[in-house]
Amino acid sequence: MKASAREAAGAIARPGDFRAWLIYGPDRGLVRERAAELARKLLPEGDDFALTRLTEDDIKSDPASLADAMAAMSLMGGARLVELRLSSGSASAATYLKDLEKGEYQAEARLIIEAGDLKGGDALRKTVEASGIALAVPCYADSAADTASLVNEALAAEGLSLEPEARALFVPQLEGDRGIARSEIEKLLLYKGLRGQRPEGDDLVTAEDIRAIAAAGGDDAMDRLVEPALAGDVGAADRAYARLLAAGDNPVGILRAIQRRLDLIGEAHAGGGPAAAQRFGAPRFGPAQAIFGRQVEIWRTAGFEAAREAALDTERAVKSTGSPAESLVGDLILKLAMRAARRR
Template sequence: MKASAREADARVKNPDPSIRAYLIYGPDRGLTHERAQTLVRAILEDPDDPFALTQLTEEDLKSDPAGLADAMAALSLTGGKRLVRVRLTGETGSGPIIEIIKGLESGSETAEAVLLVESGDLTPRGKLRKAFEPAKKAITIACYADTSHSLESLCESMLKVEGLQLAREARTEWLPRLEGDRALARGEIEKLILYKGLRSQRAEGDDTITREDVEAVAADQGEAQLDAVLAPTLLGLLAKADSAYHRSITAGGSAVGILRALQRRLDQLGAVHAAGGNEGAMARSGAPRYGPQADAFKRQLSLWRGRRLEHARQLAFDAERAVKRSGAPAEALVGDLLLRLARGAAQMGR
């Protein structure tokens, strides 16, 4: 089956029990990741239960092609539903996935788990879409860049939680800047909410976001400061990364903001790899195209790919979860994450 754009979000929020395999793909890796996360939370009672969720990469499929079938057949040790999540950059390593889909359709595969495949953009002629789309027990969900209407809905729903609304001139000025990547858009909306203040922090009646507020936290104002932290981290320059992070925090920067920026950068690297890793892919992802920043991005691209990139994404996700759930200060948790990634990049670059 193939989900329409209109029903895509409903499909992941309220999954059909008859669907045993999902292919969530598209050039907007932020939206792809968001919908995959929504599906995981909708299927599993505890998404953090390692006995309920098995995560694999294309490197895992290539090194152990039978591992996917074993994971799909395994029973949950704690009872309840199980899900196997596979993250790909494209068609590479998709052979075992296609065999699972064939088995589900023929009835020869008695899978205990639901299969979730998350990938970059795929062509209609590709093997994965050809396997999923005709299948009755599988579904594809495409993730393309948000329209102005869907961005407006996302923005309004997030602001509504904190009792905020956009003034008309702010709406006209700001929404076009968010187009292109769901993760970037969500991060910018969160940044604006933090700037304006949570419901419990604001003065009574201060619930309208003006154009002046938007200009104060515009995405391009501070990207250079964030890149001063991210670039040395992802290039393995430990001393520079540590120094830049502490300078940013001392100057009033947000550890959570840096973590969000790191997640966006990792997603951006993944999107470029998925689109071919060439100059055109970099341009479409919004990566810098000229000068020292472009050179640094290309070096990051060469270091972070495949399994290494997926591991970095998982570490960033774990850090975000720890920030939300633990009593430890965000500054310490994010600082530790940055040093771990910098050490890893330094080892890869030797």
């Protein structure tokens, strides 16, 4: 079956009894966001033991891996979920879903497939749209009104609002990719300060704020921390972190930079290599490109997911425990750098 673009959000909010979902489209940030939302609906407890993640490389190297993952029973009982990330379509996934619907396979888990912009004639998309056990959910770029709503909701959650001139400057920069939009909104929130961190009464985002963020983009100093931290150079990462703190950088901003780089590594895995992440902001030239390529090789499968979860755990701790953000983020940087050094 298939949902229209207008029905997509509701289809994710109310998953129903489908066995599989294909979430696809040109806006990979929105694809990732909706897949994550659906996963939370299907596994509300976030049980990692009940979740199996597969990539395009996995099912190419082992065509039976999808069927095996879907048939495996939960060690703890209860629901299981398989996530498959693709850059395009997959004939083997299409064949599996056809055979599953015909009863040729047993499935204990439910399946979320993330993919790029699949055309109407793609075998996987056609299979899901014709299926009675699967749903295709398209993800097209947000309209200007959608993007404006996204900005307003995120800022309102932190007690901020945009003046009209600032809205006219900021919102058009975000159209086209939900993931990039959220990243830019996070930069704005960090620049202004989260709720409780700002001077009293400083709750309006001005055009000057938007221009200042644009002027500060591409901070080389931040790259000099993120690159060694995720490439396994423990000493360089530790020294870079100390320099950033001495220069007055916010530890939460440093944490966000690490999360953005992990997101780029995830895009590279989903797209089949480092070049696939360049449209999302991955380095294109020179030493930075080579370092990113090494990071993609280092952070694969379970190690990558563990790194991303560690970053999320640190964010939760910063927000909830009251412990110094400098220490929490510093611990994360050292853990990631040491783990990368072991995995090289």
